[in-house]
Amino acid sequence: MFAKGPSHSTALGPGCAGPPLANPQNFGQAGPGAHEHGSHQPSCGAAPFAVDASMLRSAGSQPHKHTQSPYVTGSSVLGITYAGGVMLASDTLASYGSTKRYKSVQRLVKVNETTVLGAGGEISDLQYILNMLDDLSTEDYCADDGQSLSSQELYSYLSRVMYNRRNKMDPLWNSLLIAGLESGKPFLGSVNMIGVAFSDDHLATGFGSHLARPLFRKKHRPDMSEEEATALIREALEVCYYRDKQSINKFQIAKVTTAGGVSISDAFALPTKWEYQAFVDPTRDAVGVW
């Protein structure tokens, strides 16, 4: 495996970069045979290599702090069920804070022949999840018994994973939508970074939950046709693009249908209208603006 890099812990002695020692040791200042009160320094020339025991992390001493904030993130993911299938949609942007950094990121991924996963949040955590699911799928493949992970099973599994990571104070910083066919019936579930999981006929993550879901509540019916569902999704995507600053006009739609299995569309753009007078001079009526 890879060699360990140099340690910069001040536990190794003065001259190392790092936080100050909890119990400062005077290395090299005590004469041979003289012992510091309370410390057990070897009196031979091991002083420069003595380690401050309190700087060492013993197992279970403190929670290991890891993910505190996401870096490269995806925005909303939308999902609706309809007659004979379920549809997910998202844009193809991965932002780096406010910067629109990567504009061709596929955030909807096929997991197996019956399930699609859509993710917002930290993209590296999405890649970690995908690797994990890849290993699971390979196990299923090798068992060669005609069974593979169903959408409901995947949803339950991911909710356990996300919840357990949250309990370790090291979350996978994602909001996931799992869409697929469960025994031939459309299934749509959502899991977020703290492990909250639920399933419904229409769901959205991120800004979509505020912008798209009201549209879904108004217009969604479980027996919608595919054309109606596509039209509704496109309308919701348009609204998300207008109102979410971390989005771009480049979307993908993934569908899982009883007829055609899983398909993820090519990226497409939606026509947008910017001629509204309010957009021409947006700050005209604002207070304190010249």
Next chain:
Amino acid sequence: MSGIGTGYDLSVSTFSPDGRVFQTAYAQKAVDNGGTVVGIRCKDGVVLGVEKPVASKMLVDGSNRHTYPINQQSGMAVAGVSADGRQIVNRAMQEATQYKGFYGEVIPGYVLSERIASYVHLFNLYWYVRPFGAAMLMASYDSEGPQLYLIEPGGTAHRYFGTAIGKGRQSAKTDIEKLKLTELSCRQGVVEVAKILHTVHDEEKPFELELAWICDESKKEFKRVPADLAAEAEQQAKAAMDEDMDS
């Protein structure tokens, strides 16, 4: 009972005066007494076939599997003590997963075959374990193209165009050598393998034919040959046998 290896054959960590490790040779015997397994590398993939004598009429069809996928791009057929073979397959799956987790890409055929060979060889070095009584024909399809490897109980791995192990290996190998493998597609290869296995099999006893392949037609994934093609291949094999009988 004094046999050939008396005194030098009790442990795998003992050489005989003429430089043989008898335990390894005995393990090879276990393979040679098992059902025949045939593998051929065709122009677009690899076909593996196993002759499985049916031990009892009460066995469900398709049980006692002898071909196993290791990951989507490789698979193995086992000859000899099938329980030993199963352990080797499990190890191969672990190796493949570890390689993928470490290097981020699928394990190539030659790496996997060497790792399995090393693993099998390990059991020929220490007195507190015994060698595996199983040999494996490993099929893989990666960027280098389709490959067929044979891993023997002694821990050697070799790459083949076509080979056979088990009871009927001598006549099977003769038949394989007659085939023009570079011109054969896997579809045709399946029929040829079925023919060979039917020919070498001892006719009175019932047997099951297990066929697996990895080729362009299977989308470069290791799978059992689809049931309809396997049935057709068996039919053609039986018809060819009947023709030979009549002529």
